[in-house]
Amino acid sequence: MEEAREVRTTCPYCGVGCGVLAKVAADGTTAVRGDPDHPANFGRLCSKGSALAETLGLEGRLLRPEILGKPANWDEALDLVAEKFSRAIAEHGPDSVAFYVSGQLLTEDYYVANKLMKGFVGSANIDTNSRLCMASSVAGHRRAFGEDIVPGIYEDFECADLIVLTGSNTAWCHPVLYQRMLAARRERGTKIVVIDPRRTATADECDLHLALDPGTDVLLFNGLLAHLVQSGKIDADFIRDSTSGFDAAAALAGADAPSIARVAKGCGLSAADVQAFYDLFAETDHTVTVYSQGVNQSAHGTDKVNAIINCHLATGRIGKPGTGPFSVTGQPNAMGGREVGGLANQLAAHMDFADEANIDRVSRFWRAPDIARRGGLKAVDLFQAVADGRIKALWVMGTNPAVSMPDATRVRAALSKCDFVVVSDVTRTDTTRYADVLLPAAAWGEKDGTVTNSERRISRLRPFLPPSGEARADWRIVCDVAARMGLGDAFAYKTPAEIFREHAALSAFENSGARLFDLGGLTGLSDTDYDAFAPRHWPASNRHERETRLFGDGRFPTPDGRARFVAVRQEATAFNVDADYPLALNTGRLRDQWHTMTRTGNVPRLMANVPEPAVDLHPADAAARHLKDGDLAHLSTRFGFVRARVRVSNAQRGGHAFLPMHWSGQFAARAAAGLLSSPVTDPHSGQPELKHVPVRIVREETGWAGVLITRRDLRPTGFVHWSRQAVAGGWVYELTGTEPPDQGILLASKLLAAQRQDQLLEYTDRRGLSYRAAAIDDGGAMAEALLVAGPDQLPTRDWLVSLLATRQPLSTADRRALLSGRSPVPMPAIGRVVCACFHVGVNQIASAVASGCDSLEAIGATLRAGTNCGSCRSEIRAIIDGRHVQAAE
Numbered sequence: 001m002e003e004a005r006e007v008r009t010t011c012p013y014c015g016v017g018c019g020v021l022a023k024v025a026a027d028g029t030t031a032v033r034g035d036p037d038h039p040a041n042f043g044r045l046c047s048k049g050s051a052l053a054e055t056l057g058l059e060g061r062l063l064r065p066e067i068l069g070k071p072a073n074w075d076e077a078l079d080l081v082a083e084k085f086s087r088a089i090a091e092h093g094p095d096s097v098a099f100y101v102s103g104q105l106l107t108e109d110y111y112v113a114n115k116l117m118k119g120f121v122g123s124a125n126i127d128t129n130s131r132l133c134m135a136s137s138v139a140g141h142r143r144a145f146g147e148d149i150v151p152g153i154y155e156d157f158e159c160a161d162l163i164v165l166t167g168s169n170t171a172w173c174h175p176v177l178y179q180r181m182l183a184a185r186r187e188r189g190t191k192i193v194v195i196d197p198r199r200t201a202t203a204d205e206c207d208l209h210l211a212l213d214p215g216t217d218v219l220l221f222n223g224l225l226a227h228l229v230q231s232g233k234i235d236a237d238f239i240r241d242s243t244s245g246f247d248a249a250a251a252l253a254g255a256d257a258p259s260i261a262r263v264a265k266g267c268g269l270s271a272a273d274v275q276a277f278y279d280l281f282a283e284t285d286h287t288v289t290v291y292s293q294g295v296n297q298s299a300h301g302t303d304k305v306n307a308i309i310n311c312h313l314a315t316g317r318i319g320k321p322g323t324g325p326f327s328v329t330g331q332p333n334a335m336g337g338r339e340v341g342g343l344a345n346q347l348a349a350h351m352d353f354a355d356e357a358n359i360d361r362v363s364r365f366w367r368a369p370d371i372a373r374r375g376g377l378k379a380v381d382l383f384q385a386v387a388d389g390r391i392k393a394l395w396v397m398g399t400n401p402a403v404s405m406p407d408a409t410r411v412r413a414a415l416s417k418c419d420f421v422v423v424s425d426v427t428r429t430d431t432t433r434y435a436d437v438l439l440p441a442a443a444w445g446e447k448d449g450t451v452t453n454s455e456r457r458i459s460r461l462r463p464f465l466p467p468s469g470e471a472r473a474d475w476r477i478v479c480d481v482a483a484r485m486g487l488g489d490a491f492a493y494k495t496p497a498e499i500f501r502e503h504a505a506l507s508a509f510e511n512s513g514a515r516l517f518d519l520g521g522l523t524g525l526s527d528t529d530y531d532a533f534a535p536r537h538w539p540a541s542n543r544h545e546r547e548t549r550l551f552g553d554g555r556f557p558t559p560d561g562r563a564r565f566v567a568v569r570q571e572a573t574a575f576n577v578d579a580d581y582p583l584a585l586n587t588g589r590l591r592d593q594w595h596t597m598t599r600t601g602n603v604p605r606l607m608a609n610v611p612e613p614a615v616d617l618h619p620a621d622a623a624a625r626h627l628k629d630g631d632l633a634h635l636s637t638r639f640g641f642v643r644a645r646v647r648v649s650n651a652q653r654g655g656h657a658f659l660p661m662h663w664s665g666q667f668a669a670r671a672a673a674g675l676l677s678s679p680v681t682d683p684h685s686g687q688p689e690l691k692h693v694p695v696r697i698v699r700e701e702t703g704w705a706g707v708l709i710t711r712r713d714l715r716p717t718g719f720v721h722w723s724r725q726a727v728a729g730g731w732v733y734e735l736t737g738t739e740p741p742d743q744g745i746l747l748a749s750k751l752l753a754a755q756r757q758d759q760l761l762e763y764t765d766r767r768g769l770s771y772r773a774a775a776i777d778d779g780g781a782m783a784e785a786l787l788v789a790g791p792d793q794l795p796t797r798d799w800l801v802s803l804l805a806t807r808q809p810l811s812t813a814d815r816r817a818l819l820s821g822r823s824p825v826p827m828p829a830i831g832r833v834v835c836a837c838f839h840v841g842v843n844q845i846a847s848a849v850a851s852g853c854d855s856l857e858a859i860g861a862t863l864r865a866g867t868n869c870g871s872c873r874s875e876i877r878a879i880i881d882g883r884h885v886q887a888a889e
């Protein structure tokens with residue numbers, strides 16, 4: 001048989017942009033591996049990337065369009081979308097419609113969506129989830145450099161002597177980059193400083209961890225600038241020749257942070273740690289500062305960005321190998337979206353609305369006389385306008401705002417009130433519930449186009465599977481609607497290559513070096529060149545081939561060619577806790593999940609590390625609330641409430657809690673962080689303060705607990721709390737209620753599929769307080785099992801869960817054992833899974849440690865844990881060091 005072909009593509013998750021090789025076998029199964037030739041990852045993949053093949057199933061996929069929940073054909077659906085948008089525009093003007101799009105669209109999708117809204121609808125009401133993600137970095141770059149530019153490249157991590165990671169949990173969120181940093185550390189002794197209020201996995205392997213008070217980054221970096229000035233560690237030549245505004249920035253920094261003692265007090269750090277950081281920074285020429293959402297997602301995120309950039313400008317550490325401020329992007333195409341101008345305040349190709357000449361230029365290029373002439377609504381304001389009824393028709397593409405927007409309750413209300421909502425997605429989500437028209441988009445593996453990663457490197461996503469059902473590429477859906485709105489000529493693209501060429505041509509149009517974003521050298525790509533396109537950086541202009549690092553010549557894309565210092569001061573944090581809401585809630589990511597879990601949540605090995613939504617609390621804060629590990633907590637803020645388990649963790653500072661952003665209504669009753677987060681935004685970037693909100697956390701008194709182990713994919717209703725975990729062969733549902741156990745049994749047993757009585761084994765204890773049931777299928781295998789008992793009294797379930805996967809007919813002993821929940825033969829529980837790649841649990845690691853494995857290498861040699869993607873190494877180290885406070889179950 002012919003050997004299956006390997007297709008070269010790119011990971012659809014984080015902004016590292018790893019190359020992936022996908023191979024489809026004759027039986028239709030796909031295998032993925034890291035592309036050894038891709039310059040972002042050289043063959044490595046993290047836990048999420050390695051599990052990509054497991055996300056390709058059809059379960060849950062949207063396979064055909066729907067109108068008001070009923071299947072429809074494409075023509076009906078597209079006609080309706082075009083008609084509703086056209087009518088709203090005709091009756092209420094262009095600003096009565098909006099698109100809310102995503103950094104997970106490909107550049108080609110993004111380009112046509114932006115062109116349609118800004119060029120031809122004539123409104124700039126297109127904003128993107130990058131507003132929640134990169135907007136403060138964009139605004140900070142534009143203030144400092146005049147253009148949204150990330151100057152550095154990944155190689156800079158390998159030639160730096162100091163890497164400062166601030167507001168970035170790199171080990172979990174950019175794992176392959178983190179592995180590259182650690183390799184450099186081993187080889188050249190690079191020092192790593194981590195600045196994060198939590199002791200994250202990233203902080204586990206660093207030389208200095210500054211657990212600053214959230215929101216005090218400006219003060220810390222102002223103090224650094226003042227220290228650099230005082231100790232004469234500035235680059236006076238660079239400041240004189242290549243920058244402006246130094247004196248004012250230095251003066252304000254000095255006034256804001258007059259002494260190390262003041263900084264230490266203001267940031268909640270020890271003076272010795274602050275001094276150590278400042279000395280290290282001052283002494284190390286090759287320094288890169290990497291930042292992410294702990295910086296961006298703040299009411300003064302843009303100032304944080306500029307406080308960091310100021311320190312790099314003051315030392316001339318920019319544009320040279322091993323130096324620079326480095327904003328790492330979150331989504332696979334966050335950068336591409338910024339290139340096409342997908343933010344409401346940008347126009348296209350790094351041109352904005354501030355300059356009439358830009359508007360005129362883009363208008364001529366697109367032949368779009370009715371082009372938008374001013375910026376549109378940013379995400380939070382956009383949903384407010386939907387709520388107010390100012391937006392009559394909204395199209396959401398590739399994002400799940402009912403979960404990921406702050407104050408999600410208000411966003412949901414807005415969606416349900418809106419006259420007409422279109423959602424393009426690959427699966428059902430909390431947002432698709434509000435769709436009048438639901439459009440099935442082609443998913444990863446089916447899609448064809450380009451993305452740009454954190455280091456400005458453009459890579460191809462290539463299809464290796466046919467579209468599922470009737471799914472279509474996002475760019476094509478947009479063009480089909482445009483054609484039905486009478487705009488066919490401007491959207492007559494037949495292939496993504498055509499769109500890419502036009503995007504490249506626009507970037508080069510009348511661009512004589514004024515904009516660094518220039519793909520002029522790619523405008524002539526043939527279809528074959530596009531297919532064969534090898535990953536490369538931009539700029540890719542006709543003038544300079546293969547530029548990589550930017551600003552090396554000390555020239556910046558500002559009118560006077562100089563970079564700008566921005567004078568910033570530490571503003572009061574907007575999230576002060578009070579007696580009603582006494583803790584500060586931080587939200588963010590887990591190692592193995594991607595955002596709202598629409599793909600990673602279906603993969604058993606990615607669900608194993610953290611199977612349930614849980615809030616991390618410092619031991620003292622937990623004790624003060626009579627909460628122990630595994631208890632159910634009720635979390636409330638001024639915006640809403642959720643329920644989650646408690647994880648007692650001394651990685652958490654006292655007074656602060658951390659809730660993962662991932663759990664939507666598809667995976668738990670009510671645990672979405674967005675329901676708690678505040679819609680307060682940064683005045684410059686419009687980015688919401690997703691990292692901090694005052695919260696009250698109390699114990700939820702529960703009366704019973706249940707677990708349903710089943711092949712069926714359900715969304716239970718009527719329970720105070722439930723969450724579900726994908727396991728091999730099915731799902732595990734954790735159920736909890738405040739009712740007494742007998743009522744809990746009644747409630748939970750309603751979930752059992754209607755079975756013939758002879759197929760249901762049941763047992764209720766004498767007092768009616770605990771219940772066990774198992775359904776046997778016609779082949780004699782267990783189809784599902786339900787256990788209900790008082791809180792903390794459920795038996796272990798590893799064996800029952802394993803029966804789902806095996807589907808073996810049960811022996812008599814098995815049947816008897818089923819009702820006790822225990823295996824007839826002893827089966828040691830592996831405990832919570834730590835290593836997702838090799839499915840190694842905390843109990844296995846703990847017992848290996850107990851029998852003498854005292855290093856990562858020894859654990860790796862014995863259990864293989866930690867030897868593949870490396871994401872779990874810090875957790876293994878914590879177990880070895882006895883720092884693991886979470887009880888092994």
Ligand SMILES: Nc1nc2c(c(=O)[nH]1)N[C@H]1C(S)=C(S)[C@@H](COP(=O)(O)OP(=O)(O)OC[C@H]3O[C@@H](n4cnc5c(=O)[nH]c(N)nc54)[C@H](O)[C@@H]3O)O[C@H]1N2
Nearest residue numbers: 167168169173214215292293294330331588589591594595
């Ligand atoms: N596993 C995984 N990886 C991902 C994603 C995912 O969903 N899952 N999503 C991708 C996306 S879109 C993004 S944007 C990135 C985000 O990547 P990161 O920004 O690294 O991730 P977060 O967990 O959101 O937040 C980073 C850290 O900021 C810290 N922080 C909170 N407040 C402050 C503060 O005031 N100052 C400082 N200095 N730090 C603070 C938090 O404690 C947290 O550890 O990850 C990308 N990679």
Ligand SMILES: Nc1nc2c(c(=O)[nH]1)N[C@H]1C(S)=C(S)[C@@H](COP(=O)(O)OP(=O)(O)OC[C@H]3O[C@@H](n4cnc5c(=O)[nH]c(N)nc54)[C@H](O)[C@@H]3O)O[C@H]1N2
Nearest residue numbers: 132133398399400404424425441587595596598661673690
């Ligand atoms: N509280 C809190 N909230 C946050 C954050 C936080 O740290 N804390 N982080 C914010 C950040 S940085 C980000 S980036 C956002 C992310 O938030 P979202 O963008 O809402 O999260 P995703 O789950 O990635 O949503 C992507 C959607 O697109 C669908 N999809 C996947 N591929 C395709 C495709 O090819 N085409 C189409 N049409 N759809 C597709 C997926 O099924 C999914 O429903 O969340 C933000 N919200």
Ligand code: SF4
Nearest residue numbers: 011013014018046049
């Ligand atoms: S590091 Fe990011 S791009 Fe690379 S495999 Fe992991 S999720 Fe994908």
Ligand SMILES: [Mo]
Nearest residue numbers: 132133330331
């Ligand atoms: Mo993001």
